């Protein structure tokens with residue numbers, strides 16, 4: 001990690017959004033104002049509303065449009081957006097369970113599409129929605145939770161086709177975004193982050209393989225992520241980093 005001027009000498013103040021109100025997202029929304037008291041932190045998610053934060057469904061164009069309108073009316077400058085949404089398993093509306101695949105014959109078009117929609121497309125469409133609200137003259141951080149298993153170079157065990165493939169696609173989308181924004185918003189920093197295995201609903205069914213000292217509480221994961229994000233600046237834009245700031249191979 002090489003902290004830059006934007007990262008270190010300009011503590012965050014203004015608006016921050018945490019989008020995705022799961023285990024890590026909620027912990028991030030609590031950690032940020034504690035660490036940066038001048039930051040107005042808004043939690044956004046499908047089950048969030050009223051005094052808790054803003055209702056946002058990342059898979060709805062209309063909802064992203066409403067988010068943009070709300071931000072354009074905001075009197076605070078937008079300084080930080082963290083995408084903390086994601087999907088690994090769930091019960092599908094069809095009644096079938098979506099589970100990470102162990103082998104090829106478990107792959108299904110429905111699961112591939114569902115995973116791609118939230119794990120790959122949503123972070124890019126979120127960036128598109130907030131772009132008109134950016135002030136070119138101010139530092140801005142856009143960080144999105146990817147996953148180490150989205151690394152192609154680091155893939156030694158296979159499986160988890162839908163999740164791995166979609167996270168790898170997210171990394172490519174956001175790498176492209178970082179290059180575009182380095183020209184159009186030279187003070188912007190785009191990061192893809194692996195939070196480490198964290199005790200949330202997403203990891204619950206798979207925790208038996210994880211030694212207790214390698215399983216982070218959401219609070220610890222959030223503190224670590226904030227430290228990594230705030231330590232990066234435009235020179236690191238486009239990086240894929242783990243919770244300890246180490247670079248992850250593509």
Ligand SMILES: NC(=O)c1ccc[n+]([C@@H]2O[C@H](COP(=O)([O-])OP(=O)(O)OC[C@H]3O[C@@H](n4cnc5c(N)ncnc54)[C@H](OP(=O)(O)O)[C@@H]3O)[C@@H](O)[C@H]2O)c1
Pocket residue numbers: 019020021022023024025045046047056057058059060084085086087118145146147148194195196197198199200201202203
């Ligand atoms: N936990 C881990 O060990 C781990 C490891 C590596 C990477 N990650 C990544 O870290 C991120 C956060 O995961 P987590 O552990 O906090 O999981 P989580 O508790 O399951 O949270 C994920 C959140 O994403 C939200 N989401 C899904 N679709 C959405 C949509 N269309 N619009 C808005 N929000 C939506 C879900 O909201 P609803 O509640 O409305 O469904 C859920 O709250 C994910 O990207 C995950 O892949 C986690």
